[in-house]
Amino acid sequence: MSSTSTTATYQPATKVGRITDFVDSRVGGSSMVKEFGRKIFPDHWTFMFGEVALYSFVILLLSGTFLTFFFDPSMAETHYDGSYVPLKGVEMSVAYASSLDISFDIRGGLFMRQVHHWSALLFVAAVSVHMLRVFFTGAFRRPRELNWVVGGVLLILAMAAGFTGYSLPDDLLSGNGLRIIDGVIKSVPVVGTYISFFLFGGEFPGTDIIGRLYVLHILLIPAIILLMIAIHLFMVVVHKHTQYPGPGRTNDNVVGFPVGPVYAAKAGGFFFIVFGIIAFISAAFTINPIWNYGPYDPSPVSAGTQPDWYIGWVDGALRLMPGWLGSFPFEWEIPFPWGTNTLSLNVLLPALVPAGIVFTLLFTWPWIERWITKDNREHHLLDRPRNAPGRTAVGVAGVVFYCVMWAAASSDLIATHFSVSLNDVTYWLRVLFFLGPVLGFIITRRIALALQRKDREIALHGRETGRIVRLPHGEYIEVHEPLDDYKLYKLVSYDAPMTVPAEADRNGHISKSEKRRAMISRFLFEDRVAPVTPAELEEAHSHGHQDQLATDADNAAVVEKH
Amino acid sequence: MSDHSNGGPHASGTVTTAGQGEAEKFRDPGLPPHRPRLADVDPRAEKRAERQVAILFVVSIIGTLAFFYAYFFIELDQTIGTLRLQNLVLGLGTAFAMLGIGVGIVHWAKTLMPDHEVAESRHEIRSESDRQDAEKIVGDIIEETGIKRRPLIRNSLIGAMLLAPLPAIAIFRDLGPLPGDTLRHTMWDTDVRLTRDPDGTPIKASDVTIGSAFHVIPEGLNEAEHKLEEKAKAVVLLMRLNPEELNPSEGREDWGYNGIVAYSKICTHVGCPVALYEQQTHHLLCPCHQSTFDLTQECKVIFGPAVRPLPQLPITVNDEGYLVARSDFHEPVGPSFWERG
Numbered sequence: 001m002s003s004t005s006t007t008a009t010y011q012p013a014t015k016v017g018r019i020t021d022f023v024d025s026r027v028g029g030s031s032m033v034k035e036f037g038r039k040i041f042p043d044h045w046t047f048m049f050g051e052v053a054l055y056s057f058v059i060l061l062l063s064g065t066f067l068t069f070f071f072d073p074s075m076a077e078t079h080y081d082g083s084y085v086p087l088k089g090v091e092m093s094v095a096y097a098s099s100l101d102i103s104f105d106i107r108g109g110l111f112m113r114q115v116h117h118w119s120a121l122l123f124v125a126a127v128s129v130h131m132l133r134v135f136f137t138g139a140f141r142r143p144r145e146l147n148w149v150v151g152g153v154l155l156i157l158a159m160a161a162g163f164t165g166y167s168l169p170d171d172l173l174s175g176n177g178l179r180i181i182d183g184v185i186k187s188v189p190v191v192g193t194y195i196s197f198f199l200f201g202g203e204f205p206g207t208d209i210i211g212r213l214y215v216l217h218i219l220l221i222p223a224i225i226l227l228m229i230a231i232h233l234f235m236v237v238v239h240k241h242t243q244y245p246g247p248g249r250t251n252d253n254v255v256g257f258p259v260g261p262v263y264a265a266k267a268g269g270f271f272f273i274v275f276g277i278i279a280f281i282s283a284a285f286t287i288n289p290i291w292n293y294g295p296y297d298p299s300p301v302s303a304g305t306q307p308d309w310y311i312g313w314v315d316g317a318l319r320l321m322p323g324w325l326g327s328f329p330f331e332w333e334i335p336f337p338w339g340t341n342t343l344s345l346n347v348l349l350p351a352l353v354p355a356g357i358v359f360t361l362l363f364t365w366p367w368i369e370r371w372i373t374k375d376n377r378e379h380h381l382l383d384r385p386r387n388a389p390g391r392t393a394v395g396v397a398g399v400v401f402y403c404v405m406w407a408a409a410s411s412d413l414i415a416t417h418f419s420v421s422l423n424d425v426t427y428w429l430r431v432l433f434f435l436g437p438v439l440g441f442i443i444t445r446r447i448a449l450a451l452q453r454k455d456r457e458i459a460l461h462g463r464e465t466g467r468i469v470r471l472p473h474g475e476y477i478e479v480h481e482p483l484d485d486y487k488l489y490k491l492v493s494y495d496a497p498m499t500v501p502a503e504a505d506r507n508g509h510i511s512k513s514e515k516r517r518a519m520i521s522r523f524l525f526e527d528r529v530a531p532v533t534p535a536e537l538e539e540a541h542s543h544g545h546q547d548q549l550a551t552d553a554d555n556a557a558v559v560e561k562h
Numbered sequence: 563m564s565d566h567s568n569g570g571p572h573a574s575g576t577v578t579t580a581g582q583g584e585a586e587k588f589r590d591p592g593l594p595p596h597r598p599r600l601a602d603v604d605p606r607a608e609k610r611a612e613r614q615v616a617i618l619f620v621v622s623i624i625g626t627l628a629f630f631y632a633y634f635f636i637e638l639d640q641t642i643g644t645l646r647l648q649n650l651v652l653g654l655g656t657a658f659a660m661l662g663i664g665v666g667i668v669h670w671a672k673t674l675m676p677d678h679e680v681a682e683s684r685h686e687i688r689s690e691s692d693r694q695d696a697e698k699i700v701g702d703i704i705e706e707t708g709i710k711r712r713p714l715i716r717n718s719l720i721g722a723m724l725l726a727p728l729p730a731i732a733i734f735r736d737l738g739p740l741p742g743d744t745l746r747h748t749m750w751d752t753d754v755r756l757t758r759d760p761d762g763t764p765i766k767a768s769d770v771t772i773g774s775a776f777h778v779i780p781e782g783l784n785e786a787e788h789k790l791e792e793k794a795k796a797v798v799l800l801m802r803l804n805p806e807e808l809n810p811s812e813g814r815e816d817w818g819y820n821g822i823v824a825y826s827k828i829c830t831h832v833g834c835p836v837a838l839y840e841q842q843t844h845h846l847l848c849p850c851h852q853s854t855f856d857l858t859q860e861c862k863v864i865f866g867p868a869v870r871p872l873p874q875l876p877i878t879v880n881d882e883g884y885l886v887a888r889s890d891f892h893e894p895v896g897p898s899f900w901e902r903g
Contacts, residue, residue, distance in 0.1 A: 040682040083640045103645075107633055110645060111652045143687055176834060179794075180850060183832025183897035193745070193899045198737040203744055203791040204833075208737075240684055248593030253681045255593065265671035272664025276657045283653020298794035299759050299777060299827065301835045303849040318832065319851045323869040331869035331898055340903040346869050347832060347897070380684060412852060422852060423865055485591040492588050534586055 041263045042243035042256035046133045051267060053126035054229065055274040056119040060161075063116040064218065070106055072098040073168065073214035075207040084291050092170075092295035095210050099169035099290055114282035120165060121287075122278060124158045124310040131155060135365070135395050137382035139242045141375070145366040147235040150228055152363050157225050159310050164217035166308055169288075170210055173305055175296025178209060180315070187347035205296065245381045245493050247486040252380075304413055309406075316408030317350035320430055354405060358398065372521050374500050386455070387494040389448035390524030393441045400440035404432045445527070452496075452529035459483065459491040459532040460540040482541075492532045499525045593679060601673045611673040615666045622662025629655030741901070746894050748780075748796040750875060755781040756800060756824065756885040765800070767879045770822050775839045776800040778824065780887070795895055797827040797835065798875050800885070803844060807858050814860070817876035822885065824875040825861050828896040829853055831868035846872065870898065 012018045024030050074094035080087045082097065083104040102109035131151055134140055140148035167174045182204045185196045201208030240254050249255045257263045293302070307315050323330055323346045330346035361368075369391065370376060385392040407414065408429045415422035462480040470476050483491070502510050502518035600607040632651035638644050709716050755764045759777040762784045770776065778798040786792045805821035817823070825846070829836050834850035844857040845864070853866030861872035873895050876888035894902055 038680075040680055083638065084642075085640060104638075107638070107648070108652055110649050111656070114649070114653075176850065179834060180832045183834075186897050186899040187832075189900050191900075193741045193901055196899075197739060197741050198734065201738040203788070204794055205790050206738075238685075238687065240682075247591045248679075248681065250590065252684055254684060255679050255681045257677070258680055262671050262675045262677065265667050265675060269664045269667030269671065272660045273668065274664075276659075276661030276664055279653050279660055280657035283650050283657060296790075297760070298790060299779070299797045299835055299837075301837050301849050303838060305849070315851075318867060321867045323831070323853065323863050323867045329869045333903065341900050342898045342902040343900075344869070344898040346867050350867070378687075412849070426852065426866075486594045489588055489591055493590070532588075534588055 037260045038258040039237075040240075040254045040256045040258055041267075042241050042249075042254060043263075043266075044244055046137070047241070048270065049126050049130035049133055051270055052274055053123060053130055055271045056123040056126055056278065057225065057229070058271070059119045059275055059278060060116060060123060061222065063112050063119065064222075066112045067102065067109075067116060068218055070098060070102045070109065071095070071168070071214075073211045075170065075205075075210050087291065087294070090295065093210070095168065095170040096290070096295045099171070103291060111282060114285075114287050115278055116165075117287045118281050118285075119278050120162050121309060122274075124155075124162055127151070127155050127158050128310075131362075132395070132399070136385040136392055137242070137244075138379060138388055138391065139382055140366045141379040142366075142370070143378055144235070144239055144242075147232060147239070148366055149363055150232050150235070152359065154225065154228050154232065156359070157221055157228065161217060161221045161225065162308055162310055164213045164221065166311075167213050168210060168217060169290050170296050171290040172293040172296055172300065172302070173288075173290075175205060175298075176301055176305070177307060177311075178205065179298070180318070184318075184347055184351045187344035187351070189341070189343055189348075205298070240380070242380055242382050244384070245490065247489045249381065251378070254380075304416070306410060306413070312409035313402050313405040314351065314355060316405035316411075316429075317354045318347070319411055320405065320408045320426065320433055321346055321350040322430070354401070358402065361398065372500075372517060372524065373497055375497070384494065386448040386451040387496065389445045389452070389527070390497070392448050393445035396444040397437035397441040400436040401433070404429055404436045408433075449527055449529055455491045456529060456532055459488055460537060488537075494531055496528050496530050497525050498528060593681065596678055599673065599677065608674065611669070615670045615674070618662050618666030618669060620662070622659045622666065625655045625658025625660075625662055627655075629659065631655070741899075745795075745896075745899060745902075748890055748895060749783060749786065749792050750780050750796060750798075750887045750890045752887065752889055753880065754887045755880070756798070756877065756887065757781045757783075759797060760784070764884045766883045767819055767822060767885055768883060770800065770802045770885070772802050772804060772821065773841050774802055775841070777827070777837075794833075795828065798824045799827045799836065799839065799846065800824045800877075801839060801844075801857060803857065807844065809858060809860070811860060814874065814876075816878070817874055817888070819877055819879050819885065822877065823857070824877045824885075824887075825855075825857070825872040826875065826891060826895040827872075829868060830863075830870040830872060830895075831866070831897065833897045836872065 010021065012021045020029075072094050076094045077091060078094050078097050080090050080092055080097050080100065082088075082101050084100055087100065099113075102113055104110070134148065134151065163177070167178050182196055182200065185199065186192045188195065196204065199209065199212070200206040201212075241256070243249050243255060257266075294300075306312070321330070330344075330349070332343045332345065333340050334343055383391075385395075408426070411425045411429065412422055414420070415425050462482040465479045465481050467479040468476055469479055482488075499522045500518065501521075502514045504510050505514070601611045602608075629652055632648050632655060636644060636648040636651060638648060704710065756776075756778045757764050757780070759779045762779065762781065764781060765776060765778065776799070778800045779793060780796050783789060783792055783796060800822065802820075802822045805818075808818065808821065808823060810817065827835050827837065829848040829850065831848065831851055831853050834848050836846045836848045836853070836855065838847040838849055839845075840847060846855040846857060846861065847853075848866065848868070851867050853868035854864050855861040855868070855872050856864045859871075860874060863869060863871060873891045873893050875891055877885055878888050880886045
């Protein structure tokens with residue numbers, strides 16, 4: 001079969017047709033249109049978080065490119081000579097001066113700076129919320145484990161992009177942020193001091209760091225983010241999108257709208273909406289007014305300053321860590337044969353351990369869950385969070401763990417706003433750091449199980465109508481309206497994971513790790529609410545005459561069953 | 563969608579049958595019937611929706627024009643007020659320009675484009691025949707390279723490949739100088755005068771009243787070649803207390819003068835400036851992570867993540883009555899590092 005013969009026989013009638021045919025016969029667009037033109041995407045509001053992340057990244061690229069045309073990442077000394085009167089003649093770095101120029105002397109420059117900063121905040125937030133959605137609905141399960149990992153990498157990259165950008169204007173706040181980073185790096189055993197000197201090109205702050213962060217911020221990190229997004233979206237196409245369970249939605253199909261025209265219009269329109277909302281926020285709400293802070297100087301610092309929200313949890317961990325536990329110090333001077341070395345666990349532990357726990361669990365969770373449940377099936381149908389109480393509880397415990405540290409980053413503001421003692425705020429948050437996740441786990445699991453029981457009740461006995469009816473023999477009952485088939489199916493069509501007891505291997509031996517697995521499995525799935533079966537529903541209907549009555553008396557409310 | 567393979571119920575576990583161990587499941591009633599929208603059945607509603615979409619697009623046009631108005635006609639006059647105004651109108655213009663298009667398109671899609679949900683089968687991600695073909699191809703490729711039969715080539719290649727990236731690491735050596743003992747010294751030295759931060763005027767002991775605090779830099783810092791690097795180590799807080807409230811340890815009795823003491827302002831935690839002095843309690847508080855140092859106990863840590871006390875700068879008074887350092891700090895200032903000892 002030669003393709004030349006087929007193209008030779010096709011004669012486009014219109015001008016547009018001729019151009020389209022020219023391109024198509026050279027790059028093969030037809031097959032792409034065939035593949036994607038009517039591809040089905042399921043629709044749900046929670047699927048928009050990923051889109052928000054993608055679109056805010058596009059806006060970051062657009063606004064960031066504009067800013068690069070005016071920003072000068074030099075730390076050379078200069079005297080400010082721009083329009084902002086209070087800083088006239090003040091000694092500062094060229095980087096800070098050019099950031100001021102962008103704000104005050106480039107028309108629309110301040111707007112672009114604000115758009116860039118707000119979309120950066122939104123980008124990390126959208127990535128985070130998107131990951132929470134994926135976690136709580138179980139969308140990370142086979143075959144999407146690798147895409148979950150790519151998402152985790154994107155989260156780290158988003159935070160790295162944010163922090164490198166935050167440091168560029170060389171104002172007082174960004175310089176203090178770098179100072180903290182320098183202190184953390186110096187606490188790293190053996191190589192810390194060297195890394196600090198190499199990174200800053202000598203002693204802190206030096207004159208190299210901003211130029212170096214700039215290259216990372218505008219070249220390396222965005223390039224890797226773009227690559228990761230490409231891989232991420234490629235895998236979405238390979239897997240097709242997950243969907244929530246419901247009538248007509250199975251593990252073997254995708255139900256939704258075709259790309260052309262509805263989905264493309266909705267998703268494309270949504271880009272403009274995200275852009276519009278960011279533009280509105282940037283118009284109305286000031287972010288990072290660097291002119292108020294002044295140039296970086298190692299001596300002053302303003303009280304009550306906050307890092308960008310996504311760095312808060314790491315900064316909060318630094319605040320929560322006590323230097324002394326009673327008379328036990330967390331900084332040790334260790335005598336070695338060659339001399340004494342210093343180990344600053346008071347800095348090292350909070351900087352590495354919480355983030356280490358969060359990201360290790362995050363990256364390995366799909367495999368942990370698969371190990372516990374022994375569930376290696378493909379899952380294209382999502383779980384409603386309540387229908388996976390164990391996982392939901394673990395997720396909430398993680399969120400609480402994160403949020404306690406995040407709140408700790410504002411411990412001074414909490415103290416001043418609510419007029420409580422700063423030390424007490426810190427003590428309480430230290431307690432919550434350990435207790436919060438446990439409480440979060442227990443409470444969430446109970447809530448999830450209770451919601452499942454409520455669903456069961458509704459499936460079995462229908463909706464309470466609030467109508468009280470007196471029966472001929474004098475009994476009063478409330479009329480329950482049975483659900484229609486579609487609503488019923490939504491409440492009963494789920495998998496309730498069960499405890500998988502320890503299984504012996506081929507030699508009849510039960511390994512230690514298998515016993516441990518069975519223990520976790522029992523812990524997570526022992527309390528379980530089973531989905532209603534048709535037999536149970538049948539029984540409920542024959543027992544409860546009120547349901548019977550409702551069906552008789554309320555025929556209009558019952559949706560026709562084919 | 564003819565190219566989509568039909569994944570049967572056995573290709574992957576289906577929710578309705580797998581792994582439950584329970585007798586029966588509800589039958590899937592299939593997609594709910596499509597409910598027509600107003601615009602599907604009422605031509606007037608359709609017309610109205612069409613107009614609404616067009617109006618939204620016009621809103622966008624107006625927004626773009628507002629942007630141009632703000633860009634060209636709001637003159638910046640070096641006050642923050644006009645800048646704010648311009649920023650507001652530029653932003654609102656952009657917001658309306660974008661939201662007009664976005665909301666318009668979404669409204670169009672939701673009211674006028676077909677909203678029938680469509681089902682499509684899922685692909686099998688990997689078919690067994692493809693896997694076998696791929697396995698054979700990879701096997702053939704490896705066989706043709708002969709790498710398994712020629713361990714000499716394989717091992718020498720592995721050796722070369724392991725070694726080759728190392729220069730890419732080594733070449734970054736010149737990013738910065740080695741630390742040496744730079745972290746152990748500051749600009750302070752015998753008879754260096756204490757001066758005010760930032761203007762550099764020297765301080766007389768008589769200027770320092772009880773209860774007052776000064777932010778201090780060494781004399782000559784403003785003219786130093788590496789001003790910020792020196793300042794990041796040398797900044798000092800100078801305070802005067804009632805001498806009875808100070809409890810100097812042995813050997814440090816003469817590090818202050820008449821109740822005037824000087825301590826490094828760089829936090830021993832991660833290096834923020836310990837800028838807050840609580841005059842009543844004689845506590846120094848670091849605003850970054852709330853490490854609190856007690857001045858009456860030689861700046862011992864009484865709260866927060868820091869471990870070491872702030873280093874004290876030994877000071878005295880020279881013949882002219884100016885405060886001067888007796889020496890450099892006796893230990894490195896700022897955050898701890900491995901070689902600190």
